[in-house]
Amino acid sequence: NAGVMQNPRHLVRRRGQEARLRCSPMKGHSHVYWYRQLPEEGLKFMVYLQKENIIDESGMPKERFSAEFPKEGPSILRIQQVVRGDSAAYFCASSLQGVNTEAFFGQGTRLTVV
Amino acid sequence: DQQVKQNSPSLSVQEGRISILNCDYTNSMFDYFLWYKKYPAEGPTFLISISSIKDKNEDGRFTVFLNKSAKHLSLHIVPSQPGDSAVYFCAASVETSGSRLTFGEGTQLTVNP
Numbered sequence: 023n024a025g026v027m028q029n030p031r032h033l034v035r036r037r038g039q040e041a042r043l044r045c046s047p048m049k050g051h052s053h054v055y056w057y058r059q060l061p062e063e064g065l066k067f068m069v070y071l072q073k074e075n076i077i078d079e080s081g082m083p084k085e086r087f088s089a090e091f092p093k094e095g096p097s098i099l100r101i102q103q104v105v106r107g108d109s110a111a112y113f114c115a116s117s118l119q120g121v122n123t124e125a126f127f128g129q130g131t132r133l134t135v136v
Numbered sequence: 137d138q139q140v141k142q143n144s145p146s147l148s149v150q151e152g153r154i155s156i157l158n159c160d161y162t163n164s165m166f167d168y169f170l171w172y173k174k175y176p177a178e179g180p181t182f183l184i185s186i187s188s189i190k191d192k193n194e195d196g197r198f199t200v201f202l203n204k205s206a207k208h209l210s211l212h213i214v215p216s217q218p219g220d221s222a223v224y225f226c227a228a229s230v231e232t233s234g235s236r237l238t239f240g241e242g243t244q245l246t247v248n249p
Binding site for chain 1: 170172177178179180181182185225233234235236237238239240241242
């Protein structure tokens, strides 16, 4: 029973390029969350999705960032026209239920913008 | 506005002794609390959780205590082992927000042999 799978583990992009981060939740989990960890900081919530629905995107920057969780396939976090400040570790988590249950995290994608 | 705070960035204890990690929160709507452990270059690993209807939950060497009136929770690890050395994050959620978590800044625990 594989855990939460994220790829790539490391991603290097030049300023202005697009970054696509993928997350496959644990088997049977239909709730997906994306978090960002900037250097020397804790994890900050970005977006909460269920299949084909964005439930809460209050933590996501209004511009350049988007997320989806299609009916088939992984959840995608997309960052357009990346800037140096986007360099961070991006973690995906999934949970079985949407209410008061533990979320399980992937190993993260470390994005470096050069 | 930091709703979950871990005021100690680091803690060092001797192997075999007790480690106590503390966490304070300000949002009285939080009703579920969790502790995660994180090693460098890895994702957080769930350790233990507690619902707001309880004041204690125990799982092996790990015990979480919740004091709702003080808006404070703590994680006790006893006995501490060198393998416990990691960053520990406190997190909280509100039932109506699903399992969206608000994290503290983390505490680096070092257990010395």
